[in-house]
Amino acid sequence: xxxxxxxxxxxxxxxxxxxxxxxxxxxxxxxxxxxxxxxxxxxxxxxxxxxxxxxxxxxxxxxxxxxxxxxxxxxxxxxxxxxxxxxxxxxxxxxxxxxxxxxxxxxxxxxxxxxxxxxxxxxxxxxxxxxxxxxxxxxxxxxxxxxxxxxxxxxxxxxxxxxxxxxxxxxxxxxxxxxxxxxxxxxxxxxxxxxxxxxxxxxxxxxxxxxxxxxxxxxxxxxxxxxxxxxxxxxxxxxxxxxxxxxxxxxxxxxxxxxxxxxxxxxxxxxxxxxxxxxxxxxxxxxxxxxxxxxxxxxxxxxxxxxxxxxxxxxxxxxxxxxxxxxxxxxxxxxxxxxxxxxxxxxxxxxxxxxxxxxxxxxxxxxxxxxxxxxxxxxxxxxxxxxxxxxxxxxxxxxxxxxxxxxxxxxxxxxxxxxxxxxxxxxxxxxxxxxxxxxxxxxxxxxxxxxxxxxxxxxxxxxxxxxxxxxxxxxxxxxxxxxxxxxxxxxxxxxxxxxxxxxxxxxxxxxxxxxxxxxxxxxxxxxxxxxxxxxxxxxxxxxxxxxxxxxxxxxxxxxxxxxxxxxxxxxxxxxxxxxxxxxxxxxxxxxxxxxxxxxxxxxxxxxxxxxxxxxxxxxxxxxxxxxxxxxxxxxxxxxxxxxxxxxxxxxxxxxxxxxxxxxxxxxxxxxxxxxxxxxxxxxxxxxxxxxxxxxxxxxxxxxxxxxxxxxxxxxxxxxxxxxxxxxxxxxxxxxxxxxxxxxxxxxxxxxxxxxxxxxxxxxxxxxxxxxxxxxxxxxxxxxxxxxxxxxxxxxx
Amino acid sequence: xxxxxxxxxxxxxxxxxxxxxxxxxxxxxxxxxxxxxxxxxxxxxxxxxxxxxxxxxxxxxxxxxxxxxxxxxxxxxxxxxxxxxxxxxxxxxxxxxxxxxxxxxxxxxxxxxxxxxxxxxxxxxxxxxxxxxxxxxxxxxxxxxxxxxxxxxxxxxxxxxxxxx
Ligand code: FES
Ligand code: FES
Numbered sequence: 001x002x003x004x005x006x007x008x009x010x011x012x013x014x015x016x017x018x019x020x021x022x023x024x025x026x027x028x029x030x031x032x033x034x035x036x037x038x039x040x041x042x043x044x045x046x047x048x049x050x051x052x053x054x055x056x057x058x059x060x061x062x063x064x065x066x067x068x069x070x071x072x073x074x075x076x077x078x079x080x081x082x083x084x085x086x087x088x089x090x091x092x093x094x095x096x097x098x099x100x101x102x103x104x105x106x107x108x109x110x111x112x113x114x115x116x117x118x119x120x121x122x123x124x125x126x127x128x129x130x131x132x133x134x135x136x137x138x139x140x141x142x143x144x145x146x147x148x149x150x151x152x153x154x155x156x157x158x159x160x161x162x163x164x165x166x167x168x169x170x171x172x173x174x175x176x177x178x179x180x181x182x183x184x185x186x187x188x189x190x191x192x193x194x195x196x197x198x199x200x201x202x203x204x205x206x207x208x209x210x211x212x213x214x215x216x217x218x219x220x221x222x223x224x225x226x227x228x229x230x231x232x233x234x235x236x237x238x239x240x241x242x243x244x245x246x247x248x249x250x251x252x253x254x255x256x257x258x259x260x261x262x263x264x265x266x267x268x269x270x271x272x273x274x275x276x277x278x279x280x281x282x283x284x285x286x287x288x289x290x291x292x293x294x295x296x297x298x299x300x301x302x303x304x305x306x307x308x309x310x311x312x313x314x315x316x317x318x319x320x321x322x323x324x325x326x327x328x329x330x331x332x333x334x335x336x337x338x339x340x341x342x343x344x345x346x347x348x349x350x351x352x353x354x355x356x357x358x359x360x361x362x363x364x365x366x367x368x369x370x371x372x373x374x375x376x377x378x379x380x381x382x383x384x385x386x387x388x389x390x391x392x393x394x395x396x397x398x399x400x401x402x403x404x405x406x407x408x409x410x411x412x413x414x415x416x417x418x419x420x421x422x423x424x425x426x427x428x429x430x431x432x433x434x435x436x437x438x439x440x441x442x443x444x445x446x447x448x449x450x451x452x453x454x455x456x457x458x459x460x461x462x463x464x465x466x467x468x469x470x471x472x473x474x475x476x477x478x479x480x481x482x483x484x485x486x487x488x489x490x491x492x493x494x495x496x497x498x499x500x501x502x503x504x505x506x507x508x509x510x511x512x513x514x515x516x517x518x519x520x521x522x523x524x525x526x527x528x529x530x531x532x533x534x535x536x537x538x539x540x541x542x543x544x545x546x547x548x549x550x551x552x553x554x555x556x557x558x559x560x561x562x563x564x565x566x567x568x569x570x571x572x573x574x575x576x577x578x579x580x581x582x583x584x585x586x587x588x589x590x591x592x593x594x595x596x597x598x599x600x601x602x603x604x605x606x607x608x609x610x611x612x613x614x615x616x617x618x619x620x621x622x623x624x625x626x627x628x629x630x631x632x633x634x635x636x637x638x639x640x641x642x643x644x645x646x647x648x649x650x651x652x653x654x655x656x657x658x659x660x661x662x663x664x665x666x667x668x669x670x671x672x673x674x675x676x677x678x679x680x681x682x683x684x685x686x687x688x689x690x691x692x693x694x695x696x697x698x699x700x701x702x703x704x705x706x707x708x709x710x711x712x713x714x715x716x717x718x719x720x721x722x723x724x725x726x727x728x729x730x731x732x733x734x735x736x737x738x739x740x741x742x743x744x745x746x747x748x749x750x751x752x753x754x755x756x757x758x759x760x761x762x763x764x765x766x767x768x769x770x771x772x773x774x775x776x777x778x779x780x781x782x783x784x785x786x787x788x789x790x791x792x793x794x795x796x
Numbered sequence: 797x798x799x800x801x802x803x804x805x806x807x808x809x810x811x812x813x814x815x816x817x818x819x820x821x822x823x824x825x826x827x828x829x830x831x832x833x834x835x836x837x838x839x840x841x842x843x844x845x846x847x848x849x850x851x852x853x854x855x856x857x858x859x860x861x862x863x864x865x866x867x868x869x870x871x872x873x874x875x876x877x878x879x880x881x882x883x884x885x886x887x888x889x890x891x892x893x894x895x896x897x898x899x900x901x902x903x904x905x906x907x908x909x910x911x912x913x914x915x916x917x918x919x920x921x922x923x924x925x926x927x928x929x930x931x932x933x934x935x936x937x938x939x940x941x942x943x944x945x946x947x948x949x950x951x952x953x954x955x956x957x958x959x960x961x
Binding site for chain 2: 014015016018020021022023025027028123199202251252255284285286506507508676678680685708713716721722745
C-alpha cells in the first residue's frame with residue numbers, strides 16, 4: 001500500500017463499478033410491478049386551461065390512471081416550497097406565488113406539467129398522453145427581463161404587481177454616492193450574463209414506491225436526499241419523515257440542477273401510494289431542457305469610481321435577474337447573497353452599493369447552476385476591470401495588482417457583508433502569469449497572425465464563497481434551512497470503518513477522498529473504508545452537496561467525528577494498558593503510552609469496544625461509533641487567477657480557446673488528481689458559457705433551444721488541454737483548511753475567455769461583447785470594424 | 797410481436813420486441829444491461845454507444861430488429877470473465893477520465909472503436925475529433941483524451957509511431 005492519506009492522487013474507488021457498467025443510477029432501478037409515468041407538459045408559455053379531456057387517454061391500452069392538477073388539489077397536497085425568503089428594500093417579504101405540482105388554472109412556462117398518465121409501459125403512457133385534449137386560451141407571454149419590467153406588461157402571476165419578486169439592495173448608498181461625487185473618472189459597463197441549461201448528462205429520474213405498511217420510498221436523482229425528504233414530506237405530501245425514505249443512488253452529474261425539489265418527485269411518490277404500485281418517471285432530454293432549473297440570466301449595469309491613480313473608490317451595480325415562472329427551491333438567494341455579497345471580488349474597493357431586482361417571466365424557473373451568483377459577480381468585476389484598464393489607458397495586470405486586497409489585510413471585512421479569512425491574490429496572479437507564459441504572448445500572437453488568425457489573451461482574478469454558513473447567519477438572511485453537515489465514523493469490531501456522510505457524490509469522488517481522510521487520521525487503509533451516502537435510511541440528517549461544500553463542511557464534520565473516535569479510543573486504550581488517558585498518544589493507527597513501547601492497534605481497541613469484557617464499563621459506553629454535526633463559522637473563500645488564450649479564424653469569426661491556465665487557492669487539497677478534474681470540468685462549463693451556450697426564448701416565451709441540436713454543448717474538439725495549478729493559503733476556521741474546488745472553474749473562466757476574445761479583436765475597437773461570443777457576433781464585429789486600408793490579416 | 801435473435805456479450809438471446817423498440821431499450825429494459833445509458837433523444841450525446849459486429853453505434857438510433865443475427869458488445873461485456881478490465885477501462889481509471897460515470901460506458905465504447913480504427917497512430921487532435929459524437933459534462937474531456945492516448949499503445953501492443961504524435 002502506497003501513501004493514501006491527504007495529498008495523494010489515489011485512483012478512485014468508485015471507478016470500478018462505473019467502468020464495468022455496474023453503476024446504479026435511478027433509471028437503472030426497477031421495482032416489481034412498476035408502472036411508468038409520462039408527463040404532458042405545456043407546449044406554450046402562458047395560457048389559461050379551460051378544460052382537460054382525459055377520457056380518451058384513460059381508456060387507452062395499458063393505462064392505469066390519468067391525473068391533473070385538480071386531482072392533486074383534491075388530495076390536499078401542498079405546492080412546491082421555496083427554501084429562501086428575501087426581503088425588499090422596504091422590509092416587506094418577497095412575492096412568493098404558489099407553485100402547484102401540476103398546473104391548475106393556468107400554465108406559466110413551456111414545460112409546466114399539465115397532466116400525468118400512468119401506464120404499464122413507458123410507451124403506453126406516452127401514447128396515451130397524446131390522446132389528452134387540452135383546451136387552452138393563450139395569454140400574452142413574458143419572455144425576458146426587459147419585457148417583465150416594461151410598463152403595462154402582462155402579469156405572470158395575479159397578485160404579483162409588475163412581475164417583481166423582490167427589489168433588494170446591499171451596501172452603503174450614501175458612501176458610494178459621495179465617492180462618485182469626488183471621483184476623477186467613472187467607468188460604466190452594461191452586461192448580460194447569459195441564460196444556461198445545466199444539462200447534467202443523466203436526465204432526472206424518480207421512482208416512487210409504497211409498501212403494505214404504508215411507507216413510501218422515493219429513488220431520485222438528487223444532490224441532497226434529506227432536503228427532498230423534508231420538503232416533500234412536510235410541505236407537499238404531508239407524510240412524516242419516519243414513513244418516507246429518499247434514496248439518491250449514483251447520480252450522473254448535478255451542477256446544482258439536482259438540488260431542488262421537483263414536481264415529478266412528488267408526483268411519482270403520491271401516485272405510488274394511490275395506485276399501490278411503484279411508479280417510475282425518467283426525463284427525456286427535451287423535458288430536461290424545459291423542466292430542469294436553468295442558470296444565470298442577469299442584466300446589469302456596473303459603474304466604478306476611480307481616483308487619478310487608478311484606485312477603485314466605489315462600485316455601484318444595478319442588476320435585473322430572472323426567477324422564471326415560479327420560485328425554484330433556492331432561487332431567491334442566488335442573485336442576492338451568492339452574488340451581490342461577492343461584488344468586492346479580490347479588490348479593496350471601500351464602498352459598494354448594489355440593487356437587485358428579481359422578476360417573474362414565462363420561462364423555466366432559474367436557480368443555482370455551478371457557481372450560482374458568483375460567476376455573475378466575477379464576470380461583472382473582471383470584465384469591468386478590463387474595461388477600466390482600456391478606458392483609462394492602464395495595464396490590466398497592474399490595475400488589478402494595485403487594487404488587490406493586500407496580503408496582510410486578512411481577515412478582511414468587505415463593504416458587502418462578507419469577511420474573507422485568508423487569501424493571497426498576488427501569489428495566484430504571479431503563479432498564473434508564469435504558468436501561462438503571459439510574457440511570451442506577443443511571440444505567440446505573431447505565430448497566429450502568420451496563420452491568418454487573431455490571437456488574444458485575457459485574465460480574471462476572481463474570488464468566490466463556498467460552504468455557505470453559519471446556520472444562524474444564513475437564517476437571518478432568509479434561509480429556511482440550516483447549513484451544517486453531519487458525519488458518522490463507525491469503527492467496526494475488526495477495525496474497518498464506515499463513513500456515513502450527509503454529503504452526496506454525483507461525480508466528486510467522495511468515496512475516495514473521504515476514505516483518504518480516514519486513512520490519514522485513523523491509519524486505516526482506504527480499501528477498508530466504506531463511504532455511505534445518499535440514503536435517508538442509512539445516514540443521519542445531512543444537507544447534501546452544492547456550493548462546493550462537501551469537503552469544507554462535510555469533511556470537517558468527518559474530522560470532528562474522527563476526533564471523538566480517537567478521544568474515546570484513548571480512554572479504552574488507557575484502561576487496557578493501565579495508563580492514564582492523558583498519557584495515550586494516537587498516531588498511524590496505534591494508541592501508545594507516551595515514552596514507552598506499549599501500544600494497541602485501532603482494531604484491538606475497537607474489538608474491546610464491542611466485546612467489552614475488559615472495559616471501563618462504569619465510565620464508558622461500549623462501541624466505537626461517533627457522529628458529529630459541524631456548523632461552519634464562516635464561508636470559505638477560494639480564489640485565483642485564470643488566463644485564457646483564444647485564436648479567432650478570420651473567415652468565420654470562430655473563436656477557439658487554445659490555451660487555458662488556472663491557478664487557484666482552494667486551501668488544503670486531499671486528492672490533487674480529483675481537484676484537477678474538478679477544475680477542468682468547471683472550466684469547460686465556463687468556456688461553454690463564454691463561447692457557445694445560450695438558452696434562447698422567442699419574444700413570446702417559446703423555448704427555441706430545446707435540444708442538443710439547438711443548444712451548443714462543449715465537445716472535446718471545442719476545448720484545449722486545461723492546465724491547473726494551485727497556490728493555496730489555508731482556510732483558517734475549519735479543521736482541514738480546505739476551501740472547496742467544485743465551482744472555481746466555472747466562476748473564474750468566463751471573464752478570462754471574453755477578455756481574451758476582446759483582446760484578439762483589439763484592432764476593431766470593441767469595448768465589450770456579451771456572452772456567448774459566437775462566430776456570428778465576432779464575424780459581424782470584424783465586418784463592421786474592417787476599415788478600408790487597415791492591414792489585412794496575413795493569410796487573406 | 798416480431799421475434800429477434802441476437803448475441804449480446806457472447807450470450808445468445810431470442811426475444812419478442814415491438815417494431816419500434818430501440819436497441820438501447822432492448823438492452824436496458826429487456827436484457828437488464830443498464831450499463832448502456834440514455835442521455836438524449838436526438839442522437840447527440842453518445843451515452844448509448846455499444847458495438848454491433850465490432851463497430852461502435854448509437855444504440856438509441858438503431859431499432860432492435862435491425863440487430864437481427866448481430867453480435868452486440870456492451871460495457872458489461874468488455875472485461876474478461878475473471879474481471880480483468882479492458883485496457884481502455886484501465887486507462888480511464890488511471891487517468892481519472894470519469895467523474896459521475898454517466899457518459900463513461902458510451903465514451904469507452906467509442907474510444908475503443910476509435911483506437912481500433914487508427915492502427916497507425918492517433919494524435920490528440922484526432923482523438924478530440926473522434927469524440928465528436930460523445931458528450932461529457934463533468935471532465936472537460938482533458939483526461940478522457942489522455943486516457944485514450946494512453947490506451948493506444950496497450951491495445952496495439954506497440955508505441956505510437958513518432959510521426960503520429
Ligand atoms: S442516447 Fe444520446 S446519442 Fe443515444
Ligand atoms: S463523467 Fe459525468 S458526464 Fe462524463
